[in-house]
Amino acid sequence: MIRVLIADDEAMIRSALAALLRLEADIEVVAECEDGEQAVAEAIRIEPDVCLLDLEMPGLDGVEVAGRLSRRISARCVVVTRHARPGVLRRALASGVTGFLPKSRGADEVARVIRTAAAGTRYVDPEVAADALSDERPPLTDRELDVLRAGRGGETTGQIARALSLAPGTVRNHVSAILAKLAVRTRQQAVKHAEERGWI
Incomplete structure (x- = not known):
């Protein structure tokens, strides 16, 4: 039996998916979570075989949840x-x-x-994979993307610096470089630009 945790902030989708998966003879839905923080806590508590995670959730998104869980438990994570x-x-x-x-x-x-x-084999939807192969790389460095990610909720320069263990001046330098590369005026515009393109 494959024990599955489902996390999706849309209650109707979450409950419908759980009901449909419960019809499968070899799948047991052991938890339903409404956000990323709850998904992390529940997954660590019950250690399911697979976590089915919505990408767009308030707080921690599905990818952030998967990253946290990969360091704590052996559950496989599937993002929808x-x-x-x-x-x-x-x-x-x-x-x-x-x-x-x-x-x-x-x-x-x-x-x-x-x-x-659950069998340990990676699966990527063929259409998504084809789009990824044809997509160009972002013009920002990994560290610049980290700065945008850490500040996507409107965090101050000091908060971003603490989160990334950087000096505030270094964060300001990264932000200046980001704004120049993306040709935008504010950090909020840069975050929106990066989110729309799936960079963060």
């Missing part, structure tokens, strides 16, 4: 998303995600991907 942007796929794979697929797929395919992940 309404907008399968190539940059997000790269970030997901770097965080140890085992499966990545759009929400447009049916419950039978989701169940198949859960089985694939």
Whole structure:
């Protein structure tokens, strides 16, 4: 029996998916979570075989949840998303995600991907993979992307510096470089630009 945790902030989608997966003879839904923080806490507590995570959740998104869990437990993580942007796929794979697929797929395919992940095999939706191969790399360095990610909630320069163990002046230098490369005026515009392209 494959024990599955589902995390999705949309209650109707979460409960519908859980109901459909419970019809599978070899899958047991052991937890339903409404956000990333709850998913991390529950997954550490019950150690499911597979965590099925929505990408777009308040607080921690699905990729961030997968990254935290990869350091704590052996559960495989499958991320589902309404907008399968190539940059997000790269970030997901770097965080140890085992499966990545759009929400447009049916419950039978989701169940198949859960089985694939539980067996330790990586699955990436073919359309998402093709888009990722044709997508160009972001012009920002990994550290600049870290700065944007750490400040996406409107954090101050000091808060970003503490989160990344950098000096505030270094953060300001990174922000200046980001604004110049993206040709935008504010850090908020840079965050929006990067999120729209799936870089963060």
